[in-house]
Amino acid sequence: MKHLFSLLENNDSSDASTVDSQVNRRDFLKFVVIGGAGLTLGLSLDSAHAEMSGPGKTSADESLTNGQFAPNAFIRIEPDNTVHVIIKHLEMGQGTFTGLSTLIAEELEADWSQIKPHAAPANAALYNNLLWGPAQGTGGSTAIANSFEQMRKAGAAAKMMLVAAAAQLWDLPADEISVSQGVVSHKASGKSASFGELAELAAKQDVPEPEEITLKDPKDFVLIGKRIPRKDGGKTDGTAIFTQDIKLDGMQTAVVTHSPRFGGKVKTFNADKARKMPGVTDVVQISTGIVVLATDFWSAQKARETLDITWDNSQAATASSEALLTEYKTLAKKPGLPAKKTGDADQAFKNAAKVIEASYEFPYLAHAAMEPLNCVAHFTGDSCEMWYGAQIHTMDQGAVAALLDLKPAAVKINTLYAGGSFGRRGNPKSDYVLEAAEIAKAKKGTPIKLVWTREDDMRAGYFRPMYYHTLKAGLDKDNKLVAWEHRIVGQSIAKGSAFEGMMVQKGVDVTSVEGASNLPYDIPNMHVELHTTDPGVPIQWWRAVGSTHTAYSTETFIDEIASAAKIDPIAFRLKLLTNKPRHHGVLKLAAEKAGWDSKLPKGRSRGIAVHESFNSYVAQVAEVSVQDDGSYKVERVVCAVDCGIAVNPDIVKAQMEGGIGFGLAPTLVSEITMDNGAVKESNFHDYQVLRMNQMPDVEVHIVPSAQAPTGVGEPATPVIAPAVANALFNATGKRYYRLPIKKA
């Protein structure tokens, strides 16, 4: 989703000839405008939409109460002095409840303790992602970036109205009135009032015009840039409500048996035994499989095991990872579609003094968020209400509306905390949401909770695609890198989804090549090419998307070239990073903090990698220790990040730590294997993920910056694998061309 971002931000690593810059915004509108509501790109001051939903508040709209001050779509101040903040982005652990609240509280001059965040309802007009256009959604590490000005303006406007109310009440000039920590006061007269006390009168003041709103000078920030506690509460005492925890009157739990092979359909089924089992209320067929409904999960699950289903596999996928790899290797021998072309690489290779070649293999990966997918839906015939961790709210809303033949506004989405997502809940085809809606349609009038087991979650997709890369570099006689050819083979995430019009340009899916087509290194002759395959395996974005593979191949290959040229890998990179001050900044900071030039304790080796994704810059130094049997441990990681202004430095650190841990899983252990169109792995015993004993010490350093903030949810993830592989090289002398690296 990076290019969505690139539309509005000037990315210093973008290049006029890359696919990113050719994205046509109107195409995006065409595909993703759902709902037909008017588009409000700026600050909406429409208080008619005062509905709130979210964790702990899972029922109806909250209409305006007496004395409430609702200056815009993001703020509700109650007479009891609570400031309710409406959060348009999904809270999936990355900290939107805290970050967006901070922006509002900063300009409102609220006290942090009076702030209470709630998830916004789905509404493209009020709560769209400003970097996406008229769609509400969370992804591409855009939550803070697109909200930075919007939320601050919302807070500033509310503050102006509170001040105007105090001026009226006290009959004093507004410019003598100040606000601090939730108190409105007039110094000379000693008068003061809380927000709650002024709420009713503030609601009667004129809403300021956007041009009247001025924002604080960053040097006066009291919350932004400081360590303040998180606001997504209830997560240490079991009271936080996730989708899995929703219970509605008369609700039935639904489990679905999907075709083991992708593309298989139900031919016949016999559910006689299942129907007779205790607790079972119904068995129905839907487009994706057979659904067992019961009063509770365990009854449904036990009954499901007795189903006798015959599958029609005539259209089923036959993909196997091994065969796919052979096919991909053959494809990579031929030129693909151009994703970037500068100079004449073919000619430059002919003249090169030295040519280095390498190829890289990346398996499918599951997101495997801790909360397996689930969704609650209640279809009444003329409306559908849903409860789940919605990530692309208005796309889901439009898809469900189309399925149920409703107007989008008749689909009400209550967004709950998501127990992780890593992209999975933002499925470009709304897969699990539509599955819930289809069950709700079959059970009209009955609320249903769709629950995927871990096995369902792991086997039904959607996955980070499998990729194969080849890389070729040419050095001249002075060891200068003069030619570069990079071929990528794999499936397109956007193709066939609502995002195709925007993300696929001249046959090249930008998510397949991001990180490669905008390689930051200054190489005069460069070809980046793509082969897109279609083996029928469902795939989608996975935390950091294209960079999950491009950062690995490019950053280990650059390291390999540096050692072939016998130049220090940091010095080699810095020299090629012309006019890339932010890459320089993080590389130098990471190197300095890791003590790059210092001696390591015995048995340890270190390696470095740097990568920009979503306009944030990350460098990491990994320290590893290798045993004689090839087992190894990542002991320590020093991470430097430049994400512009760090709105909440502690959350930036948490996202770096977590992003590194998430990226270490596919470095060390994670892998999904296709076998005749089906997935071999099923649960955490065979799809392994990172555990406590494998987590390194992590040290995070933030580059001080006055630039607008960029995202931190994803950019740490792709950097760790190449940093570890480069460290392993320094221990073993071997290069690693396949992830995961199970043995050094």
Add this chain to the structure above:
Amino acid sequence: MSTTITLNGKDTAIDASPDTPLLWVLRDHLALTGTKYGCGMAQCGSCTVHLDGVAIRSCVTPLSAVASKKVTTIEGVATKEAKAVQAAWDKLDVVQCGYCQSGQIMSAAALLSTNLNPEDSDIDAAMSGNICRCATYVRIRAAIKEAAAELGAQS
């Protein structure tokens, strides 16, 4: 068929098939949803509760196995170790998505109840059965040490 357990200090009669895993008894029959489902096969630790004070995986523990025993869930845990763990978790802002954290806290509290001064290797041994996909491990480790120090200072 009714089974009685001492749940969070109260005798509780449960009308569920004895082979029902304790996890689903808690979640679906008793509406105690703080204990989470993550894998159903003792691989992830999301469902960790205390059985007579010891951390167990409720997803693989049938109701019949806990008859007449003391079960404590995140909703009822109130030992000084658990309180210190929760306070340390909040102080260090350990949580991200939060889904795994009930289980993490129950495992950490059980660890501290038998070992007031855990080394890194003790933490690895006690906590490696609890997966956190958000990878909050760095902070979990720090928070356990913080809680241990706090408990040490109290005693």
